[in-house]
Amino acid sequence: KQEVTQIPAALSVPEGENLVLNCSFTDSAIYNLQWFRQDPGKGLTSLLLIQSSQREQTSGRLNASLDKSSGRSTLYIAASQPGDSATYLCAPSEGLNRDDKIIFGKGTRLHILP
Amino acid sequence: EAQVTQNPRYLITVTGKKLTVTCSQNMNHEYMSWYRQDPGLGLRQIYYSMNVEVTDKGDVPEGYKVSRKEKRNFPLILESPSPNQTSLYFCASSILDPRGTQYFGPGTRLLVL
Numbered sequence: 001k002q003e004v005t006q007i008p009a010a011l012s013v014p015e016g017e018n019l020v021l022n023c024s025f026t027d028s029a030i031y032n033l034q035w036f037r038q039d040p041g042k043g044l045t046s047l048l049l050i051q052s053s054q055r056e057q058t059s060g061r062l063n064a065s066l067d068k069s070s071g072r073s074t075l076y077i078a079a080s081q082p083g084d085s086a087t088y089l090c091a092p093s094e095g096l097n098r099d100d101k102i103i104f105g106k107g108t109r110l111h112i113l114p
Numbered sequence: 115e116a117q118v119t120q121n122p123r124y125l126i127t128v129t130g131k132k133l134t135v136t137c138s139q140n141m142n143h144e145y146m147s148w149y150r151q152d153p154g155l156g157l158r159q160i161y162y163s164m165n166v167e168v169t170d171k172g173d174v175p176e177g178y179k180v181s182r183k184e185k186r187n188f189p190l191i192l193e194s195p196s197p198n199q200t201s202l203y204f205c206a207s208s209i210l211d212p213r214g215t216q217y218f219g220p221g222t223r224l225l226v227l
Contacts, residue, residue: 031213043118043204043218089157093213099164101147101172101212104157 002027002094004105012111015082021075021108023090028068031093034102035064035075038087047088048075080112116141120205120219127195128227135190135222137205143217145208146188147172148180150201151221157204163188164211195226 003026013019023033032051036044048064050057050073056065063076073090087109091102118139127133139146147162149172159172163182177199179191188207192199203222208214 034216036218041202041221041223043220044206044216046215046217049215098211098213099162099170101159101162102216106154106156 002030002092002103004090004092004103006088006090006105006108008108009106010109010111012113013080014113015080017080018076018078019080019110021077021088021090021110023073023075023092023105025071025073025090025092025103027092027095028071029096030068031096031100033064033066033073033090033092035062035073036089036091036104038089038107040087044089077110082112082114085110085112116217118205118207118217118219120203120222122222123220124223126225126227129196130194133192133195133224135192135203135205135224137188137190137219138186139188139205139207139217140186141207141209141217142185143207143209144185145211145214146182147206147208147212147216148178148188148190149204149206150174151204152201160190160203162212195224197226200224200226 035047050066061078087107089107091104094100148160149157161180163169205219206216
């Protein structure tokens with residue numbers, strides 16, 4: 001069964017710094033991996049979806065990388081801003097079949113200090 | 115605007131009183147899913163639907179029912195709510211299956227007394 005770990009659970013950094021959020025998963029047989037953002041008490045917003053055949057995916061100041069063989073993904077945030085404060089969750093697929101669900105990590109709670 | 119809507123957003127009820135949380139999407143998505151989110155446990159899937167009239171259990175289906183009579187709607191039914199169903203509930207949809215980009219509703223915060 002796929003298990004997803006995100007470290008650290010919480011992170012505070014000054015505005016302007018570049019930062020990396022980590023995600024590890026136990027089963028490397030994934031179809032893809034998604035990164036989501038969740039603001040307090042709100043729904044999740046998809047940030048990036050990276051296919052198993054890809055090494056990385058970029059959107060604006062965000063870059064997600066995937067090393068499927070080692071069961072790791074990172075989300076890189078460049079030039080962090082207070083508006084980036086949120087919880088970030090990674091979610092690899094459970095397997096390779098069409099109805100295999102995605103499994104969520106518990107998230108990294110990010111606080112950007114003005 | 116493409117979106118997933120849920121109603122109600124907040125609900126306080128008492129043990130045993132049947133309730134329904136509605137979910138609707140306007141993106142013609144085939145896949146829909148319900149999750150609950152609890153502190154320390156993260157997001158767990160309750161039920162999902164791959165298409166109209168096709169539903170299946172997720173990881174924590176006990177105490178819940180769903181139906182998918184129309185493509186756009188996927189209501190979550192609690193026939194006899196109990197306090198351990200107090201949680202934050204999310205509906206999500208994706209164009210074909212769970213591997214696609216998932217779009218989430220704003221959440222329903224439920225308190226069962």
